[in-house]
Structure formats: C-alpha cells, structure tokens
Amino acid sequence: MHISPVLWQFLVKWLHASALFPSEASTIAPYTDALYFFLLLITLIGVVLVGALVFGFSIRYRAARNPVATQVEGSTLLEATWTIIPLALFLVTFVWGALLYFRIYTPPTNSMNIYIVGKQWMWKAEHPGGQHEINALHVPIGRPVQLTMISQDVFHSFSIPDFRVKREVIPGRYSTVWFEATDAGTYHIFCTQYCGTAHSAMIGDIVAMSPEDYESWTKQSTSGMSLAQNGERLFASMGCNSCHSGNAAARGPNLAGVYGSKLQLANGSQVLVNDAYLRDAILNPSQHVTAGYAPIMPTYQGQVSEDGLIDLVEYIKTLDNNYRVQQTLTTSQSDKVAPTTPGMVKP
Amino acid sequence: MSGTTSTIVNLPDQRTATMPKRDYLNNEHGLLSWLFTGDHKRIAILYLISITFFFFLGGIFAGLIRLELLTPQPDLVASDTYNKLFSLHGIIMIFLFLVPSVPATLGNFLIPIMIGAKDLAFPKINLLSWYLFMTGGVLTLTALVTGGVDTGWTFTTPLSTHYLNTNVVTAATGIFIAGFASIFTGLNFIVTIHRMRAPGMTWFRMPLFVWANYAASILMVLGTPVLAISLVLVALERTLGLGVFDPTKGGDPLLFQHLFWFYSHPAVYIMILPGMGVISEVISTFSRKRIFGYTAVAFSSVAIALFGFFVWEHHMFIMGVSNYSALVFSLLTMLVAVPSAIKIFNWAFTLQKGSITFETPMLYAFAFIGLFTIGGMTGVFLGALGMDIHLTETYFIVAHFHYVMVGGMLMAFLGGIHFWWPKMFGRMYPESLSKLSAVTSFIGFNLTFMPQFVLGYLGMPRRYHAYPPEFQVLNVLSTAGATVLGVGFLLPVLYLGWSLKYGAIAGNNPWQATGLEWQIQSPPLTENFTEIPIVTQDAYDYEWLANKTEHEVTTVG
Numbered sequence: 001m002h003i004s005p006v007l008w009q010f011l012v013k014w015l016h017a018s019a020l021f022p023s024e025a026s027t028i029a030p031y032t033d034a035l036y037f038f039l040l041l042i043t044l045i046g047v048v049l050v051g052a053l054v055f056g057f058s059i060r061y062r063a064a065r066n067p068v069a070t071q072v073e074g075s076t077l078l079e080a081t082w083t084i085i086p087l088a089l090f091l092v093t094f095v096w097g098a099l100l101y102f103r104i105y106t107p108p109t110n111s112m113n114i115y116i117v118g119k120q121w122m123w124k125a126e127h128p129g130g131q132h133e134i135n136a137l138h139v140p141i142g143r144p145v146q147l148t149m150i151s152q153d154v155f156h157s158f159s160i161p162d163f164r165v166k167r168e169v170i171p172g173r174y175s176t177v178w179f180e181a182t183d184a185g186t187y188h189i190f191c192t193q194y195c196g197t198a199h200s201a202m203i204g205d206i207v208a209m210s211p212e213d214y215e216s217w218t219k220q221s222t223s224g225m226s227l228a229q230n231g232e233r234l235f236a237s238m239g240c241n242s243c244h245s246g247n248a249a250a251r252g253p254n255l256a257g258v259y260g261s262k263l264q265l266a267n268g269s270q271v272l273v274n275d276a277y278l279r280d281a282i283l284n285p286s287q288h289v290t291a292g293y294a295p296i297m298p299t300y301q302g303q304v305s306e307d308g309l310i311d312l313v314e315y316i317k318t319l320d321n322n323y324r325v326q327q328t329l330t331t332s333q334s335d336k337v338a339p340t341t342p343g344m345v346k347p
Numbered sequence: 348m349s350g351t352t353s354t355i356v357n358l359p360d361q362r363t364a365t366m367p368k369r370d371y372l373n374n375e376h377g378l379l380s381w382l383f384t385g386d387h388k389r390i391a392i393l394y395l396i397s398i399t400f401f402f403f404l405g406g407i408f409a410g411l412i413r414l415e416l417l418t419p420q421p422d423l424v425a426s427d428t429y430n431k432l433f434s435l436h437g438i439i440m441i442f443l444f445l446v447p448s449v450p451a452t453l454g455n456f457l458i459p460i461m462i463g464a465k466d467l468a469f470p471k472i473n474l475l476s477w478y479l480f481m482t483g484g485v486l487t488l489t490a491l492v493t494g495g496v497d498t499g500w501t502f503t504t505p506l507s508t509h510y511l512n513t514n515v516v517t518a519a520t521g522i523f524i525a526g527f528a529s530i531f532t533g534l535n536f537i538v539t540i541h542r543m544r545a546p547g548m549t550w551f552r553m554p555l556f557v558w559a560n561y562a563a564s565i566l567m568v569l570g571t572p573v574l575a576i577s578l579v580l581v582a583l584e585r586t587l588g589l590g591v592f593d594p595t596k597g598g599d600p601l602l603f604q605h606l607f608w609f610y611s612h613p614a615v616y617i618m619i620l621p622g623m624g625v626i627s628e629v630i631s632t633f634s635r636k637r638i639f640g641y642t643a644v645a646f647s648s649v650a651i652a653l654f655g656f657f658v659w660e661h662h663m664f665i666m667g668v669s670n671y672s673a674l675v676f677s678l679l680t681m682l683v684a685v686p687s688a689i690k691i692f693n694w695a696f697t698l699q700k701g702s703i704t705f706e707t708p709m710l711y712a713f714a715f716i717g718l719f720t721i722g723g724m725t726g727v728f729l730g731a732l733g734m735d736i737h738l739t740e741t742y743f744i745v746a747h748f749h750y751v752m753v754g755g756m757l758m759a760f761l762g763g764i765h766f767w768w769p770k771m772f773g774r775m776y777p778e779s780l781s782k783l784s785a786v787t788s789f790i791g792f793n794l795t796f797m798p799q800f801v802l803g804y805l806g807m808p809r810r811y812h813a814y815p816p817e818f819q820v821l822n823v824l825s826t827a828g829a830t831v832l833g834v835g836f837l838l839p840v841l842y843l844g845w846s847l848k849y850g851a852i853a854g855n856n857p858w859q860a861t862g863l864e865w866q867i868q869s870p871p872l873t874e875n876f877t878e879i880p881i882v883t884q885d886a887y888d889y890e891w892l893a894n895k896t897e898h899e900v901t902t903v904g
Contacts, residue, residue: 020801021804022804022805022806031733032734035733035734036728036734036804039724039727039731042724043724043725046720046724047717047721050695050716050717050720051717054698054713054716054717057698057699057701057703058698058703058705061634061699061702062702062703063355063702063703063704064353066701068635068702069634069635069700069889070700071636071637071889071890072636072639072699072700073641074639074640074641074643074693075640075696078692078696079640079689079693082688082692083685083688083689086684087682090681090682090684090727093681093727093730093731094678094681094732096731097677097730097733097734097735098674099733100731100733100734100736101670101673101677101732101735101736102670103733104733104736105670105736120510153505154503154505154506154509154510155503155505155506155600157740159741161741161806164736165736165737166665166736166739166740167665167667167736168665168666170600171505171594171600172594172595173594175667188806190808191808192739192741192808192809193503193740194430194503194506194810195506196506196510196511197427197430197497199426199430199810199811200421200426200808200813200814201426203815284597301595302595
C-alpha cells in the first residue's frame, strides 16, 4: 500500500500533536476529562448495545431465515429495564456534572483577581497592579486566578480549552470564572460566542508562567499606576469625593470598608456589596439608595467606560479609611501638589 | 433481489398494470388547480417542492462553509460573507426545511388517510399555511439577495439589535410569518386527530406516526408564539429603540435568550418527533411485526413534548444564570433523554422475532437509529453541567445537533419519502440506486461530523471563519465527508424525478403494510376513500392484513 508523502507527513504531525485531546494545563482539566471519559464509555456501551441488537436481530431474523414473524405485544419488564438503567446512568451523570460545575464556578477565596473587558473584537486584561494587556493574559502557575469579566458591547465568551474553563462575557453584568494553571506554556484564548464580523479574530494567548517569571513580568509591564490609583483619580475628577467624603454630615454614604459588607437599602432590602453592586450603584443610583440617604446621586450611565468602572470599583475595594478621600478632596479644592506615588500623573 | 424471501416488495404484473384512471394528481389540471387546491395531498406536494428547494439552497451554503474551512486562513470569502453563510444556512435549514419537513409534507399527506378522514379539518387554513410559509420564504430570500443577514440563526441581542447593519428585520419578519404556517399546521393536525378519526379508530389504534405528529403539533401551537414575540421585540428594539433587551436602558440581554430558547428548544422536538414517527412505521413494516411496546412508544412522544418545554435553560449554563436554576434544568434535561432511550430500545426489540427485509427505507431507519443514538448520547454530555462548560459553543455542539437533525431527522425524512413515494406518485423508485445513496449518505455523514466532535473537545469554537492551523487535519476530513454527503443527498432528487415517469407501477400496497393509506389506490383519489373505513383492527396488525388479502383474492377470483 502506498501513502502519499504529503498525507503521511500530515498524519505524523497530527499524531505528534496528540490531536484527539487538548493538553491538561489546569487543576480543573483532569476533573473535566474524567467525566468526559465516563460519558464516552457509556456512549460506547450504548452504541455497541444498540448496534448489537439491531445487527444481531437483523441477521437472526432476516426474512430469508425467518419467513414468518411472531407477533409480540411488548414486555413491561423490558420497558422498566430500559427506563430505569438509562435513568440511573443519566442521574449519575447529572450529579457528577453538577459537582464539576460548582467546582469550576466557585472560585477559592484566596484567588487573585484580574479584570477582563471584552469588546468587538478584542480582549482587554486589567491587572490590579496596573498591567494592561490586549489579546493576551499573563498568569502565574500554581495560584488560583479569578477573572471578573464584562463586555462593553455584545455577548462574548471567554474560553481557554486547555484549562477546560469558559464563561459568557455579558454586557452590563460582571461574570466570573477561575482556574489554576499547572503547566507553564502558552495556550489559546477564544471568543466562543458569535459577536460579529471579526469574531474568529477575537483570540489571544494566555501565558502561564512560573511564579518567578510572573514576578519579573509584573515588574516590567506595569503602567506605573495601579487600577485603584486610576480609580482614585477618577473618583476625584468626577467629583465623587464631594459627597462620599466620609464626613458624618456628608450627603453620600461613607464608602470606607463598605466592600464586602451587608448594606441596608432605603427600599428595605439588604444587599451584599460586591463588584457587581458597586458597578450598578454608580450607573443606576436611584435603584440602590443606602438607607438614611436622599436619592440625589445622578446616574453615570454613558459617562464612564467599563475600564473606568473597574478602576472605581478597585478603588472603593481598597478604601478601608477615608484618609485618601479627604486628601484628594483637599487636593482637588486647592492648588497644592498632592503627595503622590512616584510616577503618578496629576489629573 | 432474488426470490421472495429477501424482499417483501409485491408489485402488480408490470405488463398488465396501469396507473389509476383518476387520482388526486390528474383530477384537475393546470397551475391554478394546484395554487387554489384544498386537497391535503396536493398541499403536501407543494410543500415538498418548496422545502426541497430550500434544502438545497441551505445545502449550498453548507458546502461553501465547509470549503472555506478547508484551510485555516480566511481565504475563500470575507468574514462578513462567511457570517452570512452560516446565518442563512441555519435560518433556512431550521425554519424553512426542518420544521416543516415531515409534518408539512408526509404529515399533511398521510395523517388524514391514516385515521380514515377525507381531508384535514380546515383545508383552506392548510392552504393558507403554505402561502404563509412561502411568504416567509420569499422574505428570507429577499433578505438574502439584498445583502444577507449575519445574526446567526439565534438572533442574539444586543448584536442583532444594535451592532449589525444587515437585513435583520426582513429576515425576522420572514421567520415570524413562516411561524404562523407552523402554528396553523399544528392546529389543523390537533383538530383533525381529535375530531375526524374514522369509526373504530380509537387513540390506541392510531399509527405511531400520528401520535408523533400530534405531540409535535402541541409543541408547534404552544411554542411558536413565543418565538414570534421575541422576534417582534427584536424588530421593535432595532427600529424604535424599545430597550427590553438593552442593559443601558435597564433591559436584560439574557431575557432574549430565555424567550428564544423557550421556543427553540421545543423546536428541536418539533423537528425530531415526526421523524421518530416515520421510523416506527418503517421498522414495523419491514420486520412484519407490531411495534414492540406500542403504548410506551406513543407515550414517550408525549413525554418528550411535555418535558421538552422545561429544559430551555440548558442552552445558557455558562451565561451567569443562577447555579441552582442550572441544577434544575440539568436534571430535567437528563429526564428528557429517557423517553428517547425508550424509543430506541423498543425499535430494536421490534426487530426481534420479526421477518426482516432491507429495502431502502429500512436502511435509512437503521441509519437513523445509529446516528440518533450518538446524537442523543452526546446531548447527555451537554446536559451535564460541568461538561457543558467546556463543550458548549464549540464544534462539539455543532456535531451534536447535526447528528440529531441531519443524522436523525433528515435520514428519517428521506426514509419516509422513499417509503411513501409509491403511495404519493404510484411508482417505485429504483431500488439499488437508492440503497447506494442511503449508504453514501451514512458514510459521508459520519465522515463529516465525527471529526467535529474531536474538534469540539479540542476547543475549536463554532462560527469561526479562521482557525488555528493545528485543527486543519480534522477540518479537511470533515470537508471531504461533506462532499460525499452532498452526493448522497443529490442522488435521490435525480432518481426520484426519473421514477415519476419511468418507475415501476407500484400498485396499492407494494410493502404489504397495514396502515389505512396502503389499503387504498396509489396515488389516492382526491377524496381518499370511496367509503369511510370502519376500523376493527389495531395498528400494525399483520394477521388482519393477511386475512384481508386472502378474502380479497377469493372475492375477486
């Protein structure tokens, strides 16, 4: 038998790349693959069983061999068998799948957070330390990383096949996903939700690095301003600090330490203050009035970009006292130079 | 084909056989007699011609998609063109081919005859539904020739409402109108099956094809209006800036997906259930045996229709829905898989102790069973929450629904067309050529879509115009398979067309089948029955058929 050399090279290359399964590069991947192999196994058993029945009966009862059919009504016992056994297998699959789902969508509390903003047609990654990337994401291995993601326009979906994680990136709403990379290397990022013309160009590389490499990358790549510092500047320039000054008599509630707390709202409900709540409260304040305050805050819908909102959220997260707020307040009202971090650009 | 044991085909003596003098085809002449007909059989033929046209149009788009994906680079068409190709492929195949395929052609033709009625309950509404379907089709074609549409068949907001400059409203209007065709067909079937059964035709004497179409009709009537509403909202949001789905106006973009999938998940059962009905008829006929567990098969259709309404959120597991609602929908998805498994095993056990022959419809039925088993099992992968995260929005899902829709539904449709062809036109198709085309389709199909499962697990996203080079080998395999598949689908058009004039004269009952449709002349009279039959036998009662045949011989002789 003669195989064309081109085809042979194709095959060799393909087998070398082990093209039937993606590499297992995160802590989640082995769990997903285990369920996949279980499902492949029951599929195989199912197909072989059905195939054996169909072919077996076709040969045994073909008209040439069995010219007269014997009429049979059915069998309750058999009906019960093929109701209960598939049902049991499907229920096992359900429980297994649910456990995996909760594992993938429940980030560990000690995970580091990176923001992802999706837009037609690129991925922007915003590290809290002020590293900004486009269509690339550098992460350390051996450390859980949580992505807080939002879309600026249409639905996108952030997928890392080698990590077996994926989550929809939704306009106007934060969604999160987490992973812990195990092997250093470069892996694909795909946008898997159709998002318009250049959907298939909305791809990128995720670079998993050893902690040391990651450390040096972080140092080299920082823009000099952390997200919180950007947020602080925005907080002052948009005048947020004039109401949210932290004074007891201020018109807006004190924001120090508010992140992660339970907040009593004017409409009587109680909410947990998280990233999503802060973002909504900035864009749609009339729906999120803290108890004891007048609904006087104007909406910032359309005035601040998703990146800006992330900066503000990061800033509010870091506020544990009002010292900086007071400082920016004085700074913005006077002409004195504020004591800034090195490299900070004055607003 | 030698001897009488390897085939049940029983044709009249070709030297003396003639076509009936009067039948529904030659009862009236001229184009207008077709365009204004109220005859369910003629409307079925109108539908058959129209959906065949749309099938090949959608097929051309599929071919262009596969051709583009032969290479990793975006080199055959521009990105926008590619997006339009897969959008129109989906829209045409789903709304203009799969949804009407079996119900509007075979269902229209056969349901009244199978239950012993002279027509559907509302013949004029039946004709109206074909006109609505054609209006929808023409609007979709208008959208196509005036620049296309690139929303994908899912019309996802806010992409469809704010970010695209193509003919979204025209295409949505087309689907909206075609939706009413589907509602009217469903309504007609439900009323007909309830009110017009012949004396003695009790619910549990009905052929399973009628049960399956009844279940699908319920889905059409209850589900399609929701699709209509969501498309209207998309059109209003696009033209007037309504804001129901726009987050900057306080709307919820996920709401659209809830509404859309509330129809579009049951829609896959609208597409597959009538196909399952075909398989029941074919398997029984070619194994000369009553369907094993008739009631289980009948009720499993109803169970699929019921559960089918409560699983839509499994299309949205990764979309930030509540984890606990995801649990409920995953569990329900597992439950809906059970009735399908029941059907498969009942069909397999119908073969046991049968007297099996392997004519073309039976080959298609076997292809259906194999491919639908794979399609159904891979659906369980996607219903399992954690597994879905990795697999959804990849080629795995593309392969899965093509296994169900093409491997399942289209094989069932082709099987049904071959099975009832002699009844519809009074002539046989050429047997060996049709067997060849069935086998070709089966091989081509697996070659096309099996590699896509692997691609999906590797992570290749769906709707990608360009892809990383390491995925090329599998894509080349898939494209090669699509070529074979194309041949497999083209052949029937040619030889079925040929057979209209040159096929052997079939006689009333070439398969010696038990259904009422086989007890009348082929092609049938316009009024179907010269006298309304009185039904005393169960469906698939081959002993009754044997007695009847004997009796006929003695009276004639």
